[in-house]
Amino acid sequence: DTQMTQSPSTLSASIGDRVTITCRASQSISNWLAWYQQKPGKAPKLLIYKASTLESGVPSRFSGSGSGTEFTLTISSLQPDDFATYYCQQYNSYSRTFGQGTKVEIK
């Protein structure tokens, strides 16, 4: 089973900051990686799929990169609406795994 490790677990940042979250897979998953944003009491929202493709309607300040085992989610200029928890999710060998999440807090 492919394990996903996100870092950091918590991130404190200010409005306008550039924020980067990393996700590492225990084995190669090519580019089969998605990123989600979740706010308290809400369902997750898809941000990026296939490692770097922005979902329709998602602001362009979000971007994803990587392939193989190392991936990043970048928010180019943090906005008030971006304070949330972010999860990566892999697809490999017919199974799926989520990372443990990264909470982005106000500094």
Add this chain to the structure above:
Amino acid sequence: QITLKESGPALVRPAQTLTLTCTFSGFSLTTSGVGVGWIRQPPGKALEWLALIYWDDDKRYSPSLKSRLTITKDTSKNQVVLTMTNMDPVDTATYFCAHLFVMTDAFDIWGQGTMVTVSS
């Protein structure tokens, strides 16, 4: 517009079987490339993928829970049903269903979730 909604019991006793239903609209599970998955989230914890069923009735399960899970679809009712046997308090969580398209292999539309508590 695609929507999904989960339904099922709010409280389940230990050792019982949980049956959850995902009722959806705006798409058909007979359309090539479409899937519906189940994901859960214990209070304050991370998301955990459980199962996925495709338009062609192919099914995938989390390896760690495979022995306890069954996923089925009823295309006439636009529903996907998940059963989980031998429930334990650690299975207390919010259970979500979500739409997936194989070209992206990501869960793009989610239901609101339903909270299930396992307690005697």
